[in-house]
Amino acid sequence: MEHKGTVSIETSRLLLRRFNEKDAEAAYKNWESDAKVTKYLRWQTYDDVHETERVIDEWIRSYHDLSFYQWAIELKEIGEPIGSISVVEQDECTNKVHIGYCIGSRWWHQGITTEAFKAIIPFLFNEVKADRIEAQHDPDNPHSGNVMKKCGLKYEGTLRKADWSNRGIVDACMYSLLREEWMEERI
Numbered sequence: 001m002e003h004k005g006t007v008s009i010e011t012s013r014l015l016l017r018r019f020n021e022k023d024a025e026a027a028y029k030n031w032e033s034d035a036k037v038t039k040y041l042r043w044q045t046y047d048d049v050h051e052t053e054r055v056i057d058e059w060i061r062s063y064h065d066l067s068f069y070q071w072a073i074e075l076k077e078i079g080e081p082i083g084s085i086s087v088v089e090q091d092e093c094t095n096k097v098h099i100g101y102c103i104g105s106r107w108w109h110q111g112i113t114t115e116a117f118k119a120i121i122p123f124l125f126n127e128v129k130a131d132r133i134e135a136q137h138d139p140d141n142p143h144s145g146n147v148m149k150k151c152g153l154k155y156e157g158t159l160r161k162a163d164w165s166n167r168g169i170v171d172a173c174m175y176s177l178l179r180e181e182w183m184e185e186r187i
Helices: 019-033 049-062 112-127 141-151 178-187
Strands: 014-018 070-075 080-091 098-104 130-136 152-166 168-178
Touching: 014 112, 019 049, 019 080, 019 098, 070 112, 080 112, 098 112, 112 130, 112 152, 112 178, 130 141, 141 152, 141 168, 168 178
Parallel strands: 098 130
Antiparallel strands: 014 070, 070 080, 080 098, 130 168, 152 168
């Protein structure tokens, strides 16, 4: 792959950008302290803003690595981040990137996560030269799967007891989009 690092990407409602130290309070308030958000994730709900500050500081230090992709999902109308979307895993041998995302529950079911995911797909295929974009969700969280479908990812199957989250060992519904499929849709 040809890594470019976390670059800013703009949509009609969103600015996908690097996190900065000023984002800690909004990140904590908007999603990292929200137990509804973390129910299906691997990290625990944060108890205070200092945990958020620590994580964001770690991300900021990682931005020097061009293979690190961690975007703040900033809702333009309020001017602060309401979630994040990132490449949580990658494989240079297969040119595969695995996407993870979350937004605060106040913004669920408004198409925001879909808008953010759709915005990074062209970047990952055209600029980074990924050949496969994949994501997975817990079967008990079908709304996450709906985001994947709306972004053109195809359901591949359910991997039994293949993942873990705050709910314990869970199944994983796997979705993917291949570069050639995405290119064919553009013709």
